[in-house]
Amino acid sequence: MRFLITAxxxxxxxxxxxxxxxxxxxxxxxxxxDGCWNVEIVTPDGATYHPGEFDQLRARVGPAGPDLSLTAQ
Structure with missing residues (x-):
């Protein structure tokens, strides 16, 4: 699984x-x-998260471990 971080x-x-x-x-x-801007994370399923949405991405994983829907392609 690969998560892309762009900035x-x-x-x-x-x-x-x-x-x-x-x-x-x-x-x-x-x-x-470090001063970068336009930072975003793209998940393996193609969803894009901007800094204000990072908590939503963190919630998808949760304390129990990775959300398997993140690895489905």
Whole structure:
């Protein structure tokens, strides 16, 4: 499963991938802290989350572990 994190910084576009929701959220938060803008996370099912929606993405995973619908393709 692959979560894409995209953002922009002074050098241009940044695209990274991570294998889990927690890792994607951590990297997206780091990018925002570093001054990047237009940060978003795209899930394997194609859903796009912007910073104001990161809590919704976190809720999809929940404390019980990953939501299997995130891995369905």
């Amino acid at each position: 922009q910084d002074t050098a241009g576009n940044v695209t990274l991938n991570r294998g889990s929701v927690p890792a994607a959220l951590k990297k997206a938060t780091e990018l925002m802290s």
